[in-house]
Amino acid sequence: MTFATLRALHAVIGTAIDDIERVYRERSQDYPVDYPSLDEPYYGTAQHTPQEELVESLKDDPAVVTASMRIVAACAQLSATVNKPWLGLMEDMLWPHLSAAIGFLETANIVEILREAGPGGLHVQEIHRSVLELRANLKTAAAADAVPLTAAHLGHILRLLVAGHYLREVKPDMFANNRMSSYLDTGKTLAQLREAPDKKYDNTDGVAAYVAVITNFDLHSGSPAEPAEAPSVAPFNLAFNTGLGYFSWLELPENAGRLARFARGMVGSRQFEAKDQILQGFSWADLPQDSVLVDVGGGIGSQSILVAQAHPHIHVVVEDREHVVASAASAWGPQHAHLFDPASGRMSWRARDFFEPWPALVLPALGRVDAPAVFLLRMILHNWNDEHCRRRVPFVVLILRHLRAAAGAHTTLLLGDILLQSSCNLDNAKDAEAKKAGDGVSTTLPLVVPDDSESEFPPLKLGVESITAHFADILMTGLFNGKERTVDEMAALTLSAGWKIVEVRRSPGSIVCYTTAVPV
Structure with a gap:
């Protein structure tokens, strides 16, 4: 039946293209516009015509996102089926070289160099000259790099990127x-x-900074020390010869640049979600006037700032480590100054260790706040595993229990996390409801998905379109000995800390779910 499967996958692709074109x-x-070309750059900070803005906005249309995911999955399955096994194996094993090349592309400022060169491009010799000139300005650059970069080296790296569709x-x-x-x-x-x-990443969308965070780990020889926060040793600790947890390591004086880059990179992590998904992930408009949202471990407030912008009746307080809080407001530049005005109380920061009990807030606009309306934990829980290790209570449970102890009768816990899907075909009778929902998660909890996600495509396996979630899972293991969780694992975890999940919302094109829990 393989030919039938191939033709069915081909039909999935054709139908999805029809949906996008419609x-x-x-x-x-x-x-009247066409679908954007891979060959044409689109610079987010440039001025665009109404047609260009329309083309870009339509890529976020839920129907387009859903159809695009089907195309990606079907193309990957077709490729895996018909590709020579040896070539497929080599591509998968050698994929880290493309990752390294993307990291080099960002770190060497080649995107910015080529932007200024224009659509006609630039000769590799000129690119090489500009790369070395900018490198010489870096305070961290060595007097002579251990392996000199030649134009010939550069040309080979750039051609790998061309093969990977990046240039x-x-x-x-x-x-x-x-x-x-x-x-x-x-x-x-x-x-x-x-x-x-x-200042490269200041006042940017954070995408380049996130690429740098993930791809550019230049090895640092630290002194082994007793872990301050890490529940167990992770591969990161071995690679960097340090006993510090990742965040404590970032706060070392010699890592100041990495810390600033990480904070801006978390703004870029919005791209894991559908556009402005946090605004649909919870019923913000239903909160009473002067409600307080506490963004726990929220960094510079990369997601909660969207809530502050869209809902003036909500006061947002972002909590994080002192080193992060000290520069959080300035990292945004002047564009959101009206939100940070202390008189309005729209958005503020405070330093807090979330392994300690949650202390009441005192806000200039409201006075003492004993319990907020919402605790938000976005991309936090995956940093910690469920093991007891040195403490009687696992670190991740401790975080949740402190918030439960501080919660009022109407306090809600909102979790923004990746929820791993099943990778099997959903054709078992007991999974019929999950199949209808268009997702592989458990049906024991309410999953809110748009109606246009409910189409069934029998030959289509969950694969490349969800592989980013599984990459993130392994990344969390490498950095923190943490993990992403299934919805059932998340439900068990929250219940152990006194929270009951009542709703899970997921938008098309997003690997992040917003999960609502209430005190029990």
Whole structure:
């Protein structure tokens, strides 16, 4: 039946393209547009025509997102079926080289160099010259790099990126940005990068910073120490020869640049979600006037700031470590100054250790707040596993129990986390309801998904379109000895700390779910 499966997958792709084309046709009556080309860069910080803005906005349309995910999954399954096994095996094993090349592309400022060069591109010799010039301005750059980068080396790296669809080679040895590489653009000019290379990620969307966080771990030889927070030794501790937990390690004086980059990178992590998903992940409008949202471990407030912008009746307080809080407001630049005005109380920060009991808030606009309306934990719980290790209570449970002790009768816990799906075909009778929901999670909890996610595609296996969640799972293991969880694992975890999950919301195109829990 393999030919039938191949043709069925081909039909899935064709139908999905029809769905996308229909949306573009129906939504572009005033400005007829085509689907964006992979060859054409799109710089988020540039000025765009109404047609260009429409093209970009339509990619976030739920129907387009859902159809796009089907195409990605079906193409990957077709490729895995028909590719020569040896070639498929080699591609999968050697994939880290592409990851390293993407990290180099970002760190070497090549996207910004090519942006200024324009659509005609730039010769590899000129790219090489600009890369070395900008490198020389870095305070952290060694007087002489251990392995000198030649133009020949650079050309080979750039061609790997072309093969991975991250650049174009417009002529022999002439390279230009495409849509994929332009996504990493910070908008900074080369003059700005020369003058203040340490400000590269300031006031950006955080995508480039997140790439740097994930791909650019230059090894650091630290002194082994007793872990301050890590529940157990992770591969990170072995690689960096340190007994410190990842966040304590970031706060070392020599890692100040890494810490700032990490904070901005968390803004980029919004891209794990559908656009503004947090605004649909909870019924914010139903909260009473002057309700308080506490973003626990929220960094610079990369997600909760969206709530502050959209809902003026909510006061947002972001809690994190003192080193993060000290520079949080300034990291945003002047664009959100009206939210940070102490008189309004719209958004503020306070330093707190979430392994300690939650202390009452005192806000200038409200006075003492003994219990907030909402505790938000976004991308926090996956940093910790469920093992007891040195403490009688697992670290992750301790975090949740402190919040439960501080909760009022109407306090809600909102968790923004990846929930892992099943990777099997959902054709078992007992999974019929899960199949209808379009997701592999347990049906013991209410899962809210849009109606347009309910179509069934029998030959389509959950794979590449959800593999990012599984990559993130392994990444958490490597950095923290943590993990992503299934919905059942999350339900058991929260219940052990006195919280009962009552709803899970997921948007098309997102691997993050917003899970609502109430005190029990």
